[in-house]
Amino acid sequence: MKLINGYDLMNYAKKKGYILPAFNTTNMEMTYAIAKGLDDAKLPGYIQISSNNLRLSNPKVIADLARDAASRYDTPIGLHLDHGKSYADVQACVEAGFTSIMVDASHLPFEENVAEVAKAVQFCHFYGIPVEAELGALQGKEEDIVNEADAKTDPGMVEEFVRATGCDLLAVSVGNVHGLDLEPHVDLDLLKTIADISPVPLVLHGGSGIPFDVIQKARKCGLLKINYGSDLRKAFIRTFGEAYEANHNAHDVISLSMKAVENVSAKAKELVEVINA
Numbered sequence: 001m002k003l004i005n006g007y008d009l010m011n012y013a014k015k016k017g018y019i020l021p022a023f024n025t026t027n028m029e030m031t032y033a034i035a036k037g038l039d040d041a042k043l044p045g046y047i048q049i050s051s052n053n054l055r056l057s058n059p060k061v062i063a064d065l066a067r068d069a070a071s072r073y074d075t076p077i078g079l080h081l082d083h084g085k086s087y088a089d090v091q092a093c094v095e096a097g098f099t100s101i102m103v104d105a106s107h108l109p110f111e112e113n114v115a116e117v118a119k120a121v122q123f124c125h126f127y128g129i130p131v132e133a134e135l136g137a138l139q140g141k142e143e144d145i146v147n148e149a150d151a152k153t154d155p156g157m158v159e160e161f162v163r164a165t166g167c168d169l170l171a172v173s174v175g176n177v178h179g180l181d182l183e184p185h186v187d188l189d190l191l192k193t194i195a196d197i198s199p200v201p202l203v204l205h206g207g208s209g210i211p212f213d214v215i216q217k218a219r220k221c222g223l224l225k226i227n228y229g230s231d232l233r234k235a236f237i238r239t240f241g242e243a244y245e246a247n248h249n250a251h252d253v254i255s256l257s258m259k260a261v262e263n264v265s266a267k268a269k270e271l272v273e274v275i276n277a
Ligand code: G3H
Pocket: 024, 082, 083, 142, 177, 178, 179, 180, 204, 205, 206, 207, 208, 227, 228, 229, 230, 231
């Protein structure tokens, strides 16, 4: 199948009552692995890549890989820019064929966050692409970016933020954290309060490490998308680490890369199945 438009993916998930995983990729192997894992589970989701991870490649390379990966299967798969850090990145990803966009200006003061997001929304909506934005800040480590601040999303700012920006998805900070170094403590009451106010569905970043029963409860609180990065990256890295530990002369890259694809796709399949159980 071709990559599915973000609006169509969201509507499909809402109709079916699914929660959509967004799995972070960095390279070719992880891209193919994510698509395979979603199709093995026969459940929809996103391949996503952050601006920070596009340093290794570029939007066109990732979009070409994702298109080829999705073309092998019937399962609906979207391609999402995660933590888009500039308008230029947003434009380049739309140009390359991404079907969903996040612009992350949550580190800026409210008014500036609104302005950055509204500008990206106007551009993306012209091309029929939904936009995710973030209000609040997550602690933790997103790849090599560490954020100490833990600014929970203020429910009193949600409605104005969504109205003023026109965003289609809202990433919230409710005790979720990026990475595996910190313990997430998701405040489901706060999530429910925000969900009851928000005109758009919610997104949880920092999926790795959140207990599955919490996610299943969060799914009932208006959560539509949940991001997973570290769990899959760990599955990829372990494949090579274990091989090297077993044999310091390990050098069979193709076999290890294919094993890594299997391990990452198995993790993706496990996650998408359990959060939709
Ligand atoms: O945007 C990416 C995700 O928030 C990754 O979070 O590495 O804790 O799963 P995670």
